[in-house]
Each structure stands twice: as structure tokens, then as C-alpha cells.
Amino acid sequence: MCTHLEAKDTLEIECSIEKALSVLGGKWTFLIIRDLFCGKRRFGELRRSLCGISPKTLSLRLKELETKGIIERTAYPTIPPTVEYALTEKGKSLKKIIKEMKLWGANWG
Amino acid sequence: MCTHLEAKDTLEIECSIEKALSVLGGKWTFLIIRDLFCGKRRFGELRRSLCGISPKTLSLRLKELETKGIIERTAYPTIPPTVEYALTEKGKSLKKIIKEMKLWGANWG
Numbered sequence: 558m559c560t561h562l563e564a565k566d567t568l569e570i571e572c573s574i575e576k577a578l579s580v581l582g583g584k585w586t587f588l589i590i591r592d593l594f595c596g597k598r599r600f601g602e603l604r605r606s607l608c609g610i611s612p613k614t615l616s617l618r619l620k621e622l623e624t625k626g627i628i629e630r631t632a633y634p635t636i637p638p639t640v641e642y643a644l645t646e647k648g649k650s651l652k653k654i655i656k657e658m659k660l661w662g663a664n665w666g
Numbered sequence: 667m668c669t670h671l672e673a674k675d676t677l678e679i680e681c682s683i684e685k686a687l688s689v690l691g692g693k694w695t696f697l698i699i700r701d702l703f704c705g706k707r708r709f710g711e712l713r714r715s716l717c718g719i720s721p722k723t724l725s726l727r728l729k730e731l732e733t734k735g736i737i738e739r740t741a742y743p744t745i746p747p748t749v750e751y752a753l754t755e756k757g758k759s760l761k762k763i764i765k766e767m768k769l770w771g772a773n774w775g
Contacts, residue, residue: 658686
């Protein structure tokens with residue numbers, strides 16, 4: 558970590574971090590991911606848990622996370638239809654970052 | 667991490683994480699912090715290391731980081747004046763988050 562950065566290194570690091578930030582960079586996005594660390598959730602369960610989120614925003618954020626491969630959506634052919642959201646392996650791998658951010662915010666924020 | 671979130675918990679976590687994100691949330695901000703992990707740097711050294719940053723942007727970001735208590739600025743009474751920037755203890759404590767983000771971005775981004 559302690560040699561002077563070359564342009565190439567800077568670009569690589571920038572890319573890695575920007576990828577992480579682009580996933581975690583929103584308030585609701587982060588809270589959805591954190592909720593899903595507790596297990597699968599239906600749309601209504603997420604909405605009730607994330608006090609104050611509008612159904613439209615929740616729906617948008619879930620679609621973004623699905624596109625990025627962080628969560629997966631499973632629809633069951635019940636009447637009415639049941640849809641569940643769960644973290645993928647990629648999503649689960651965010652756990653350490655979230656833990657460190659939580660610790661830092663609590664100690665220093 | 668795995669009970670249903672209460673509104674109070676959600677708020678607390680949200681606060682912790684938002685504090686961490688507000689510090690790390692910009693491309694240049696992050697790269698400045700990472701550069702300073704290698705030791706003290708003068709303005710000109712930072713500008714050369716962060717290829718592409720404008721002096722105005724670098725100056726703004728340094729002021730923001732100083733206001734947030736992440737870096738400290740030391741001016742020496744030389745001619746011309748010398749100014750050095752270094753991480754504070756609060757700034758140094760970001761190391762684990764940055765490490766985890768870098769690993770995640772490299773593996774999954």
C-alpha cells in the first residue's frame with residue numbers, strides 16, 4: 558500500500574472501489590441488502606421493515622440490485638402470486654464491507 | 667444481524683453507514699485518502715499522483731476532508747510556503763473498509 562501510486566494502479570483501485578460504492582452507495586440499497594442478510598423476504602415484508610420507503614422506490618432498488626447480480630427474485634405460482642427476494646453469493650460477499658462500515662460509523666461518525 | 671429490524675436499529679445502522687459513505691463516496695476523495703496512507707503529501711505531490719485531477723477539485727476535496735476530520739493540514743513558514751497533508755487517526759481508521767472494498771471489487775466487480 559505504500560509505494561507511490563502508478564497511474565495503472567490508481568485506475569485499478571479506482572475501478573474496484575467504484576464497483577463496491579456503486580452497489581452500496583444508496584441509503585435504501587444498503588438497508589435492503591442488510592435486511593436480506595436475515596434471509597429471504599417478500600416485497601411486503603421489505604416494505605414494512607424499511608419504514609418510510611415508497612413501493613415505487615423499493616421496486617426500483619430491487620430491480621437495480623437484481624440487474625447487478627446482488628439479489629435474486631423468485632416468483633411462485635400461487636394465487637395471488639408470491640415473489641421472494643434473496644441475496645446471491647455476490648450479495649452475501651458484501652458482508653465484510655458492511656460490517657467494517659458499521660463499526661467505523663459507530664466509532665467515528 | 668438476523669432478527670427482524672426495528673425502526674430504531676434501522677435508523678442507527680443507516681446513520682453509521684451514511685457517515686462512512688459520506689466520507690468515502692467520491693472517486694477522488696477515496697484516492698486522496700489512499701495516497702495519504704503512504705505518508706504525508708504536499709499539494710503538488712498529490713496532484714501529480716492523482717492523474718487527471720484539477721487543482722480546484724483537489725483543493726475542494728482536501729478542504730472537505732479536513733472539515734470532516736479525516737486529514738490534517740500543516741503549513742511550514744518556508745519561502746515559498748510549504749503545506750503538507752496527513753491522515754488523522756480518524757482517517758487512518760478507514761483502512762479496513764478500504765481493504766474490504768478493494769477485495770470485493772477485485773473479486774466480484
